[in-house]
Amino acid sequence: xxxxxxxxxxxxxxxxxxxxxxxxxxxxxxxxxxxxxxxxxxxxxxxxxxxxxxxxxxxxxxxxxxxxxxxxxxxxxxxxxxxxxxxxxxxxxxxxxxxxxxxxxxxxxxxxxxxxxxxxxxxxxxxxxxxxxxxxxxxxxxxxxxxxxxxxxxxxxxxxxxxxxxxxxxxxxxxxxxxxxxxxxxxxxxxxxxxxxxxxxxxxxxxxxxxxxxxxxxxxxxxxxxxxxxxxxxxxxx
Ligand SMILES: [Zn+2]
Numbered sequence: 001x002x003x004x005x006x007x008x009x010x011x012x013x014x015x016x017x018x019x020x021x022x023x024x025x026x027x028x029x030x031x032x033x034x035x036x037x038x039x040x041x042x043x044x045x046x047x048x049x050x051x052x053x054x055x056x057x058x059x060x061x062x063x064x065x066x067x068x069x070x071x072x073x074x075x076x077x078x079x080x081x082x083x084x085x086x087x088x089x090x091x092x093x094x095x096x097x098x099x100x101x102x103x104x105x106x107x108x109x110x111x112x113x114x115x116x117x118x119x120x121x122x123x124x125x126x127x128x129x130x131x132x133x134x135x136x137x138x139x140x141x142x143x144x145x146x147x148x149x150x151x152x153x154x155x156x157x158x159x160x161x162x163x164x165x166x167x168x169x170x171x172x173x174x175x176x177x178x179x180x181x182x183x184x185x186x187x188x189x190x191x192x193x194x195x196x197x198x199x200x201x202x203x204x205x206x207x208x209x210x211x212x213x214x215x216x217x218x219x220x221x222x223x224x225x226x227x228x229x230x231x232x233x234x235x236x237x238x
Contacts, residue, residue: 027101029044039098049078059075069218072229089234103146107149107150110154125157127147128203150201188219197224205233
């Protein structure tokens with residue numbers, strides 16, 4: 001054993017004290033978290049409706065995106081079902097300023113699937129960009145924080161400059177064809193040579209119709225010899 005065990009006591013007391021002053025609640029069920037639990041309690045973690053798409057060839061997500069553009073592989077962490085408490089993860093991440101949830105979920109997702117070989121051969125992680133007005137309003141790009149978590153585990157670098165969003169248009173309430181029409185040509189490509197010949201992993205928070213991701217991929221396709229895969233936290237359409 002190394003270190004002095006008595007030195008650990010004040011830290012434990014301090015944690016207990018802070019937990020008392022600022023109780024941390026499970027983002028899914030609202031239960032009080034123990035010190036060992038970070039943002040989701042162990043029960044909600046175990047019961048999270050994981051897709052396990054990374055274990056299935058030609059999975060539902062690959063089929064959905066494959067309708068629009070050709071990709072190497074795709075996976076989602078969990079099913080994002082309307083009315084489910086698991087939607088709170090995305091809600092807190094996007095609308096409550098809790099960007100650290102994105103990083104923690106990215107880290108968790110990467111840790112759980114990296115042994116499957118999903119990240120093998122991937123050279124760069126590209127988060128779906130937000131328009132600068134949206135970043136100014138929200139303070140951060142939630143997909144970039146998910147990407148940071150994945151990068152921390154896999155050591156694959158994040159590239160947040162190769163694609164940019166031209167204008168932000170809300171997709172809420174639009175039909176699938178309208179969404180597709182709305183997002184076409186909304187991304188710009190900058191210095192594509194930096195990703196020539198590389199395998200890029202696109203990261204988004206939730207995949208609904210696949211239109212936004214497909215539009216981003218279409219923007220990246222002119223990059224010479226590029227291959228593209230996709231990873232998201234939640235998938236809502238299937
Ligand atoms: Zn919980």
